[in-house]
Amino acid sequence: MNISLVKKLPTPVYHWLRDIRYGRLPVGSINLGSLGRVKPIRPNFGLDRGLVIDRYYIENFLARYAEDIQGHVLEIKEPLYTNKFGGDRITKSDVIHVEAGNPQATIVADLTKADHLPSNSFDCIILTQTLLFIYDVRAAIKTLHRILKPGGVLLATVPGITQISDDDMTRWGQYWSFTTLSTRRLLEEAFDQDKIQVTAYGNVLSAIAFLHGIVTEELEQSKLDYQDPNYQVLITARAVK
Structure with a gap:
């Protein structure tokens, strides 16, 4: 000019x-x-349209640490990611649910008061998008640490920028959204600092798209993969006992 x-x-x-x-x-x-x-544009996260954006980030995270998904694995609600990423490394698969009636659950327990669960039991715990529904999140993390075997790995994801799920809010209560800082601080109350890795996924475009229910297939992969720490759509954590 x-x-x-x-x-x-x-x-x-x-x-x-x-x-x-x-x-x-x-x-x-x-x-x-x-x-x-x-x-x-779509009020239901785009669930009927394709792969939801936070699920894209969750699967990228679990694929990155797939080798940790081995031995005796515990997952929430269903063994979806245990089966998808564990393969023949799995020796035993358990599913935990907070209330009876889930046919896929092998354990019924509330993570905030689960003294009946034996300590040092699991090689890996997959905990995706769960802590936001637990008000006493500190108690849940202490339980997760306790029931892991020494050397066991927690692979957890929590939401950053997200819409509220009406159904989940009504049924469970949706209490929290997180940042990398809050996630790390919470985990450090139970795990050693040097055994925690916390990462944020997302950028302003993927945040806007996620809130509108635009799905993975409708965005360029390079734009989904760009990470801007100021727009944390999903926070992931790997913590080793």
């Missing part, structure tokens, strides 16, 4: 071009297109 020529333009035009040059677009000049709405 030739500044000397631009300065000869009428003042309003000059200010407009200057603002564009420095990324200061006038209020109201951004066209939000189909995103310029107060209700989401």
Whole structure:
């Protein structure tokens, strides 16, 4: 942009071009297109459309640490990721659920008061998107640490930027969203600091898309994979006992 020529333009035009040059677009000049709405494109996370964005990040995380999913594995609600990522490394698979009636559950227990669960039992615990529904999250983490074998691994995910799930809010209560800092601090109350790895996934685009129910198949993978620590859609944690 030739500044000397631009300065000869009428003042309003000059200010407009200057603002564009420095990324200061006038209020109201951004066209939000189909995103310029107060209700989401799809209110159900896009579950009926494809792979939900937080699930994409969860699966990337578990694929990265698939070797940890071995031996005696405990998973919440169903053995979905135990089967998907554990393969023939699994010697025993257990599923925990907080209330009776889940046909896939082998253990019925509340992680905040689970003294009946034996200590030092599991080589790996897969805990995806669960801690947000537990009010006494500190007690749950202490239980998870206790029931892991020495050297056992907790692979956990928690939400950062997310919508509220009406069904889950009504049934369980949806109490928390997390950051990398809060996740680390909570885990450090039970696990050694040097045995915890906490990572955030997401960026402003994937956050907006996730809130609108836009799914993985509708975004470029390179844009999904870009990580911006200021827009934490999903937080993952690997903690070793």
